[in-house]
Amino acid sequence: MSEEISMNDMMNQIDSSMKKIHKGDVIKGRVISVSENEIVVNIGYITDGIIPKAEFEVKEEENLEDLVKAEDEIEVYVLKVNDGEGSVLLSQKKAKEIASWRELGKIFKTKEKIKVTVKDVVKGGVITFINGIRAFIPASHLSINYVKDLNEFKGKTLEVQMIEFNKSKGKVVLSRKVIEQKEEEIRKENLWESLxxxxxxxxxxxxxxxxxxxxxxxxxxxxxxxxxxxxxxxxxxxxxxxxxxxxxxxxxxxxxxxxxxxxxxxxxxxDPWNNIEGKYKTGDVVEGVVVKLMDFGAFVELQKGIEGLVHISQICDENIAKPSDKLNKKDKVKVKILDVNGKEKRISLSIKEAMQKPKVDVSKFDDSKEDDMKLGDLFGDKLKDLF
CATH class of the missing domain: 2.40.50.140 (Nucleic acid-binding proteins)
Incomplete structure (x- = not known):
């Protein structure tokens, strides 16, 4: 009787020392052995766990023996407590997926920036993966600028931020645009400060x-x-x-x-008006181009950036209704400088005075001696040029 009790006590002790596991648990184990098609894992349970190759994240051309070694610690997901052969069926893939979703949830809460590589182009955006989880970047969130061809982003690594996260629907939406907008705001602020x-x-x-x-x-x-x-x-x-x-x-x-x-x-x-008085002096006759016609006169450009006003009364000796009666835009004209004001950037010009010929002053001749006045007295040496 005492032997039976001691045996029960021993079994209870063994049982109590073993982990209690359930379907859906994510637990850690230590690799015992690796073969071509499966991995045997000690999970601290009464029986060992088995990870079939199909439940391990491995590419078709890769070998399990190259990826996992005995004594490696590994996180696994319990698919079945009893696979029908007394072993616990495990999945490394599922455990990694759960860990990835957990990590994505943290990233979404903290608004952390992450880097992703665009894998494919689909209608309305591009596809990428974060730790094996599929994520979508809408075309409108690829850049703050309009994107004409989405294919230019394929294969590119982008810094993004998660803008939508829904684990139950398996939905992850990313944005590059929100990061660019923040960077743009910082650049603008720095610019305003530097102006x-x-x-x-x-x-x-x-x-x-x-x-x-x-x-x-x-x-x-x-x-x-x-x-x-x-x-x-x-x-x-x-x-x-x-x-x-x-x-x-x-x-x-x-x-x-x-x-x-x-x-x-x-x-x-x-500024061409700098030292303008030294370039143009009152009385100078220069050439310019008519650039604007107004009711009160015409503006003539003397050089690039320097314009003077020919008042309507200084266009000709005739009485005209408007400057366009005598002038057209782009006409080349000779003008006489009447006044230069560099401080106020104004030059007064005259076309009619630039065209006038010198007059002979005959006032010095006495009318009483008009009969004795000869042509030679009036015109002097100018007559010599005729002979």
């Missing part, structure tokens, strides 16, 4: 409008008004720049709150 009036910066022409060109100076667009594209007169920005041009511009003014930045392509140091 200074008069600072020279590099940029790319992104858009042309009739009033000016928009230039991207690092994630933020600034406007170069037509008047700031060149020292000469500009009707349309396409006369000076094209979309895609890399340019260097000067910061004129900026307002972070309104997101407005005013730029200049022309260099303020090269």
């Amino acid at each position: 200074e009036e008069g600072k020279k910066v590099k940029g790319v022409v992104r858009r042309l409008e009739k009033f000016g060109a928009f230039v991207d100076i690092g994630g933020v667009d600034g406007l170069v008004h037509n008047s700031q594209l060149s020292w000469g007169r500009v009707k349309h920005p396409s006369e000076v720049v094209s979309i895609g041009d890399e340019v260097e511009v000067f910061v004129l003014d900026f307002d972070k709150e309104s997101g407005r930045i005013s730029l200049a392509l022309k260099d303020v140091k090269e």
